[in-house]
Amino acid sequence: MPESRILASPPMLVMMILLSLVIASFFSTTAGQIGVCYGIQGEGLPSPSDVVNLYKQHNIQRMRIFGPDQGTLDALRGSDIELILDVHPEDLGRVANSQPEADKWVQENVQPYSDSVRFRYINVGNEVKPSDGGLLLPALQNIESALSGAGIPVKVTTSISTGTTTETSPPSSGRFKDEYKSFLEPVIGFLTSKQSPILANIYPYFGYKDDSENKIPLDFALFNSQSTVFTDKGNNLQYQNFFDASVDSVYAALAKSGGGSMNIGVSESGWPTDGGRGAGVGNAETYANNLVQHVKNGTPRKPNEPLETYIFAMFDESKKENGEYEKFWGLFHPDGQPKYEVNFN
Secondary structure: OOHHHHOOOHHHHHHHHHHHHHHHHHHHHHOOOEEEEOOOOOOOOOOHHHHHHHHHHOOOOEEEEOOOOHHHHHHHOOOOOEEEEEEOHHHHHHHHHOHHHHHHHHHHHOHHHOOOOEEEEEEEEEOOOHHHHHHHHHHHHHHHHHHHHOOOOOEEEEEEEHHHEEOOOOHHHOEEOHHHHHHHHHHHHHHHHOOOOEEEEOOHHHHHHOOOOOOOOHHHHOOOOOOOOEEEOOOOEEEOOHHHHHHHHHHHHHHHOOOOOOOEEEEEEOOOOOOOOOOOHHHHHHHHHHHHHHHHHEOOOOEOOOOOEEEEOOEOOOOOOOOHHHHOOOOEOOOOOEOOOOOOO
16 A cells, blocks of 8 residues: 555644644643642651552552652752642741741742642631631732742642531532631632632531431442432432532532632542541442542533542541541551552543
8 A cells, every 4th residue: 555545644644743743642631630639747667768569559640749758859959749738837937927928938849849749729727717818818829929939830729628518418509608608709719810720628427427317328438329319409400429519518518609610629628437427448448549530620610521539548647636536547558568458530
């Protein structure tokens, strides 16, 4: 066959290029949606370089750390793992009240690594309470200004808990509690102006654990319901799991507070293997694997929009003191062996 016959014609070549771009775009938005939070409050944990290798071994493409850690940042150099880096809660007031302090924070914790670590977001404030609410907007503004001044194109965001919302049943009625709304609405306006998402920590487990009246079926919390559990009469959307209902109640609250165009990233979600009602290896394995598959498809309010999600956490954290259930969220033992199998692909 002559060579001219086996080469694509110009129109066909254009079509092939466009198709490849569409496919690449599809995989860039659907693959790698799952990350894992790397908690460090455990006993006998492996070195940061071993942890990064564990992420690679299991094809975990995103990480969240809850404050700057030089060993972890060094280990991430050249790894191609995307990172959410938190401003530690103890530093929130410092960076909120002083632009030079915010500049210093970026110069010390981001700038030295920006050429070799893939920063996804700088998370300013994790579940900030109303008592510190006045610090959140200036902290976000100052860190964003510091990043811009250093020429580092990384978005800032903040993470909220579902405890910021109320009237969440049905999800379409969700709104921010008044004590949160007062400081979150300016934050939402700022993040919207920067085209940044907002992060939310979504834990169906806590709703199930604290349900003294047994109104929440375990299957509903574990993504195991095989049919619609309820229909939201506010918009006729149907729900089969607690996770979707929780996320969509936050979307509803955002829409009522000027953030209708915002996207949500799930900065924490998981299920413990011990320490409380419903905890156990079997339920944790079920939840994690169902979560990985489910977030590819969005929620009823935003279907077919993959939801970036971070499982909590890489290891158990025995040093935590807020209750036994806080200590047993790990996916892996300190020796790197999985507590249970999760398919991250």
